Amino acid sequence: MEKLLLGIDALNFLEKEGFPVLKNALARDENEAAGIAAGIGFPVALKVSSPDVIHKTETGGIVLALEDGGATWEAFKEITSAFLSDHPGKRLEGVIVQKMGSGLELIVGVLRDQQFGPVLMFGLGGIFVEAMKDVSFRCIPIDARDAKEMVEELQAYNVLKSTRKETIDLSVIGDFLLQISKLVERHRGIHEMDLNPVFVSSKGISVCDVRIKIDQ
Secondary structure: OEEEEOHHHHHHHHHHOOOOEOOEEEEOOHHHHHHHHHHHOOOEEEEEEOOOOOOHHHHOOEEEEEOOHHHHHHHHHHHHHHHHHHOOOOOOOEEEEEEOOOOEEEEEEEEEEOOOEEEEEEEEOOHHHHHHOOEEEEEOOOOHHHHHHHHHOOOOHHHHHOOOOOOOOHHHHHHHHHHHHHHHHHOOOEEEEEEEEEEEEOOEEEEOOEEEEEEO
16 A cells, blocks of 8 residues: 655654754644744744645745744744635644755655666756756666766756855765665665755755655
8 A cells, every 4th residue: 555755754754764854843833833943943944734735835835934933933823824724624733843954956756667667866956947857867776876977967067066155065966866776775665756855055965845655
């Protein structure tokens, strides 16, 4: 039987597997949200957590760049009230409070092809993925050379090599792609995985959001 892991469950799964994940926790009310945010450190983002909604942006269920406890408290009230009003019958587990990511946005995906088996996809995220459709593919498992080539094949490779603000260590991206490949080899029940966005900067790499289809 196939199971869909979303939100905090998917993030926890990756964190237990040793992946760098932006700090996060689930809040059930506005006071808890403000307390979690203070513990994580500002700025933070809030995301509605519901097993019935895959794309939170389509529901207005995300608020970004909250700078203090008061703003977090108010944002929790606003997005939960809007969700319950606009989506009657859909379950609301709470709100994920997450440290804001920074850097260049990446997208990493896994899919299972009937002929080739598990396939790894990599590209730039954010506006690039929609505007340029600039991605590379390899069959899993990959090695270090494959990972390096996946990065270098992108049309936007020069963007990765040197942004205006900072220089990114591209080996960090290659290591991350290898880590994903090894994860899929360990967990052969993974049918699909969508990591978007993943943030990379001179400080390293971190997963912001993930969706996973896996056999129970």
